[in-house]
Amino acid sequence: MKKDLIITIFGSTGDLTARKLLPAITALYESKNITNNVQIIALGRRDFTTEEYLTYIQKLTKKPLKLNVLRNILTYYKIQITELDDYINFQKYISNLTNPQTKQIYYMAIGPEILKNVAKNVSQSKLIEHQNPNHVLVFEKPFGHDLESAMKVNEMLWSYFDEQQIFRIDHYLGKEMIQNLMTVRFANRIFEDTWDSKSISKVKIHVKEQEGILTRAGYYDTSGALKDMVQSHLLQILSLVAMDAPKKYHSEYIKDEKVKVLRSLTLDTDCAIFGQYKGYLDEENIPLDSKTETFVYFRVFVNTPRFRGVPFEILTGKKLDKKESYIEIEYYPTDEQSKWQLDTVPNKLRINIQPDDGVELSINSKKPGLKENLEEVHLSFKTAESVEGNIPEAYEKLILDIVTGHRTLFTRWDEIDASWHFIDQVKKACKKFVVYENESDILSHIK
Numbered sequence: 001m002k003k004d005l006i007i008t009i010f011g012s013t014g015d016l017t018a019r020k021l022l023p024a025i026t027a028l029y030e031s032k033n034i035t036n037n038v039q040i041i042a043l044g045r046r047d048f049t050t051e052e053y054l055t056y057i058q059k060l061t062k063k064p065l066k067l068n069v070l071r072n073i074l075t076y077y078k079i080q081i082t083e084l085d086d087y088i089n090f091q092k093y094i095s096n097l098t099n100p101q102t103k104q105i106y107y108m109a110i111g112p113e114i115l116k117n118v119a120k121n122v123s124q125s126k127l128i129e130h131q132n133p134n135h136v137l138v139f140e141k142p143f144g145h146d147l148e149s150a151m152k153v154n155e156m157l158w159s160y161f162d163e164q165q166i167f168r169i170d171h172y173l174g175k176e177m178i179q180n181l182m183t184v185r186f187a188n189r190i191f192e193d194t195w196d197s198k199s200i201s202k203v204k205i206h207v208k209e210q211e212g213i214l215t216r217a218g219y220y221d222t223s224g225a226l227k228d229m230v231q232s233h234l235l236q237i238l239s240l241v242a243m244d245a246p247k248k249y250h251s252e253y254i255k256d257e258k259v260k261v262l263r264s265l266t267l268d269t270d271c272a273i274f275g276q277y278k279g280y281l282d283e284e285n286i287p288l289d290s291k292t293e294t295f296v297y298f299r300v301f302v303n304t305p306r307f308r309g310v311p312f313e314i315l316t317g318k319k320l321d322k323k324e325s326y327i328e329i330e331y332y333p334t335d336e337q338s339k340w341q342l343d344t345v346p347n348k349l350r351i352n353i354q355p356d357d358g359v360e361l362s363i364n365s366k367k368p369g370l371k372e373n374l375e376e377v378h379l380s381f382k383t384a385e386s387v388e389g390n391i392p393e394a395y396e397k398l399i400l401d402i403v404t405g406h407r408t409l410f411t412r413w414d415e416i417d418a419s420w421h422f423i424d425q426v427k428k429a430c431k432k433f434v435v436y437e438n439e440s441d442i443l444s445h446i447k
């Protein structure tokens, strides 16, 4: 039977597939957000039947997979990723399931070291036909490890595929509050009219983690917090916070504005700090002399008419007090607050990304009672309190957007190019490196 949608996963025996992709696809299928005429093809080099594959993949994740659903829509298929003949045979297999209208998604849940080989074979076997908008390739960060390597990966992909066929995933952009950021900014007069350097004194973008590197030593030690977190997630958030309103609510216009922000960043080199948590060198497979940073802090200015002069504080690190990610917008006091010397604090808008995503606004208010005392109060909204059932996982939104061809949440090449330019500058400029015991220890180094 011909299918309407085929999702083929390279690297189907890995962590990403087990923990994120299969649960997201199953949820989309069960909620009828994708067609029920769908086929998932799990590609791997191991000798599995579909049933053996499902047993194996269930063991990789703590959460129970919906195996009964997957049995109806998933097939395991063995392939050697270096062998073009295997791809040609697979193409024949797939042609029995497709017609020209079938949407075919090739998801690269594989490391960057084998992406080139797979992309070449996928192209040469015509699994993905050049410029066919129904054939698309999806891959995840890391998008290179510096500007030069990112350019090479990109040139390689452009030699086989059209830009419109490439979906680069930064899963942070699928998070509910990141998607909500533009709505909060542009659909609320009280925020949009004050979203500039006249009203805003400071912006914090903090992504804190409580855990260490867990089992990711091999990857993490070659990357570090700057490349793993800042190059993608934090700079993406920064560009959404600082950009001007796009001419139209359309992905290309939005990306144009984000790129303008990324190209106008100036680092405050005085304050940048790299840190490494105490005990990092004792983690398994970490070289004893590793200088990889697990913490990064710096201030950056966005040289646009809207935000010139406003410091953006970027902070991310591991082994901190608790896992939390948020954006905090701090406003200047009103003239009256200053003139009357009121015992008040600046207004703050806090956008919580995780956990408990939502929005919180702190304002000054009179304490109820006979005296004239003032206090800071919080107006708050938690996303979870306004939805019935579960909030969809980031990957559900991202996969649905790939199926429907919505590109806003995916990264365009010039965003990556601009962010690597900046990250390379930070890497060169930052000399201060401290070993920290805990959060207050590392924060005590910030001026």
Ligand SMILES: NC(=O)c1ccc[n+]([C@@H]2O[C@H](COP(=O)([O-])OP(=O)(O)OC[C@H]3O[C@@H](n4cnc5c(N)ncnc54)[C@H](OP(=O)(O)O)[C@@H]3O)[C@@H](O)[C@H]2O)c1
Binding pocket: 010, 011, 012, 013, 014, 015, 016, 017, 019, 020, 044, 045, 046, 081, 108, 109, 110, 111, 112, 114, 140, 141, 142, 171
């Ligand atoms: N895991 C996440 O949450 C996450 C989040 C963001 C980005 N990513 C990115 O997504 C990619 C995959 O991550 P992952 O965590 O799923 O990695 P992983 O657990 O190491 O899985 C890698 C997959 O690639 C396959 N593979 C590796 N070398 C191969 C080879 N030479 N020939 C054939 N297959 C090969 C593995 O097959 P075998 O099982 O046969 O070895 C496995 O299926 C990476 O680029 C990662 O940076 C992952």
